[in-house]
Amino acid sequence: MIMLRSWKVRIGLSILGFFILLAVLGPLIGGDPRANDISSISQPPSAHHLFGTTQFGQDVLAQTIAGARGSMLVGILAAAIGTLIAILVGVPAGYFGGAVDNGLNFLTNLFLVMPVLPLILIVAGYVQGTGPFVIALIIGLFGWSGGARTLRAQSLSLSSRDFVLAMRMVGEPHRRLIFFEILPHLTGWISAMFLHGMIGGVMAEAGLAFLGITDSGSISWGTMIQAAQQQSAVLRGLWWWFVPPGLCIALIGTAATLVNFGVDEVSNPKLRQARRSVIVRTRKVVSA
């Protein structure tokens, strides 16, 4: 993997890996996030409760660990749905062109300009009962258009390459061409899109939870912050309640940005030449 040469990619992927591990192994490490310890209510961090407790006497650390699972689940699910739709819309549009492209491209542009957050709000307002799966579905359904646009452009240029044209003339069926010639060339774009979608999903889930759309029964970083807000934790100085989940989201977002930057630097030599190490080395040689 050439991408692993960049330290940004390595650090970003490590952070993401850590949180995925946390989401998978969470129940084994953390305590019961719903257990109410009546003896310690709204306590600041201590040896007994490392991250402190909520107003209901719940352990914030256990909640943060459980929240990783809730948030990552929605993020990954939303990314999977969004990426799938992006592929289904973007690739045929670019590959077939013509009327198929006109129709699909219109659809893509439509979703691109529609204000997504209000739209999700309205839909969620009508749909009663919104567990993590419904939330992920809604986020995925409304968040695929950017990816579809990229994939359309890429498969448009791929489908006019000589090797595809040649195989078309030989009479290879479209399905085979799309699955074995076009898609493998798009894996880089698709994985970047999935990563992007996952972060977007985590952020969107947090936002929707904060707006009170998610079922408050499920535990995620978003519902934690929302609960803290509802109980006026901010105005009562219970900072340990809402700081950890927010930091986790920020860390995941930073990790994804790092990966993106690193990949950009590896694939774009212009960005690579502007790295600090290069500049510093140049300056040293000049002044020597």
Added chain:
Amino acid sequence: MSAVLVVEGLTVDYVTGAEPVRACDDVSFELRRGEILGVAGESGSGKSTLITALTRLQRPPAVTTAGRIEFHGTDLVALGPDDLRKLRWTSLAIVLQSAMDALNPVMRVGAQFVDVLRAHDKTLSRKDAWTRAAELLGMVGISADRVRSYPHELSGGMRQRASIALALACGPELVVMDEPTTAVDVVMQRQILAQVLRLRRELGFAVVFVTHDLSLLLELADRIAIMYGGRIVEIGTAESLYGKPRHPYTRGLRDSFPPLRSPLRKLNGIPGSPPDLRNPPPGCPFHPRCADRFDGCDEQRPELLTIEDHAVACRLYPSGEDQS
């Protein structure tokens, strides 16, 4: 005749990795008033690096680590950015390979003349500058109403001629041209070369013309330098270089192009590929591809020695005497 430009021991390194990569190695030459010096070489020979080093336009990770570039006795390498800026375009101009990329796509062609004219002549009014821009375009055969066009509205040949006119806007003494004819067709290429020769006659500027196309230089240049692996391996007048090429590489280069004005002869390419500058071969950089190599070519690096009317760096000519 006095020298406009004296380059001495110019050395440029790329400091990207742990080990610097030497793209220009100990390059020296002189340029007299109104002279056209052709620089020929394959890609990776260091000719593009030479251009940005000569014009002091290099960016990290390229660094000039040694040598002098004397313009009328002033060393450009030692000059500060403000002094350098005053010298730019009024004394030293450049024409880049692709005019499509070299012209700002969102500015009118005329405006790109006007800003440089007014930057170097504060007394020039905006209106006079536009008039002057139209005159300059007229000089290369582009009608005056084109000053209001955007670069993408001009044809490829027009754009290239416009960027030559742009280079002459402030009456420079030296114009560095980086393969200005590669992006246009053969007919346009000949027109442009004829124009460069005519303008040089009228205005008297000197030219460093860099290209991979040796046959083109034979038509255009007074003297020619051949670059290989970051070094000048042979330099001399166009006639002597064509009639009596000494370095095996120059011979190979000459024989790989069809002559423009003489009967066709057999074409021979040079086998192999240019050296990897990150890991240059020991001794003479050309020896892995050289048909005439002999014992020691892979150990000793030959120096550039003068024989008769030109200079060559090859162990076939050990003490500057002619063996062929």
Added chain:
Amino acid sequence: MRLAFLARRLGFYLAAAAAAIGLNFLLPRLMPGDPSSAIVEELERVSGQQVPAETLMSIRAIFGNPHANLAQQFADYLRQLSHGDLGVSVVNFPVPVADLVWQALPWTLLLVGTTTITAFAIGTLLGVVAGWKAGSRFDAILTPFTTFLSSVPYFWVALLALWIFGFVLGWTPLSGGYDADLPQGFSFAYAVSVLHHGVLPAATIVFSAFGGWLLGMRNMTVTTVREDYVLLAQAKGLSPKRVMFRYAARNAMLPSFTGFAMALGGVVGGALLTEIVFSYPGIGYLLYESLQKRDYPMMQGVFLLITLAVLLANLVADLAYVLLDPRIRANR
């Protein structure tokens, strides 16, 4: 060529507007049950009297009429919209939705409009400098910091800011858009109270939005600086400032500009989360409130307005882009 491009875009936005109106029409009709009857019942429960026939018709036009087919309903719906009638708010009965929207709009435009422009200006300027001096200490410190900043969820920043500046330090009010004790109008005291209430929401928006512009602009500038036309501009001996702005930044800005125009369209939708955290009386808060109280007519009306505003802004952006980039062609 430019005209053809504009015509195509105009056609697209008209179609998109039609789709938005269609969506707004269909959504309540796709939902299980009969929203219009539910709304009428709710209205009668709240007001304690029978809903007038006129209101009943208006509600049925928007939310579905069990006694008419879909085509007939759509015709009624369009006629209703053409009169600017968005229905009646359930919670604030009998105030029309349109009136409530018009009341909230100036607040949102003031807060979100100014901050969107400020964030774009600051982010773009810093991004140009960071990209121009890529690898410098300025760039090496600012860029990673901004990367982190742009990954922090906005509402979390807002909560922290509210806690620190509003609660701990007590510098700013905790909620609202103005001092409720003062008479509304163009008095000095009122203007001061509006500013006082607006400064923290505005600061949080700018703080968390400028990073995105900065990062995008920085990378575009780094790429643009290595274009031949920037090299040539330097060779021409132009002042560094002119090379940086007229050549590098001017071209690097083009992609950012499209994003900026879209962001301006989003202004009408309000910084939803900002307005909620700070209880700011704008469009976003209106939407949130209507959602919380299941005030469907309000939800629908606000959503329609937001969508149309976004479409309009995008159209304007396309028009402006044609002026900014002379290369634009019909086949984009």
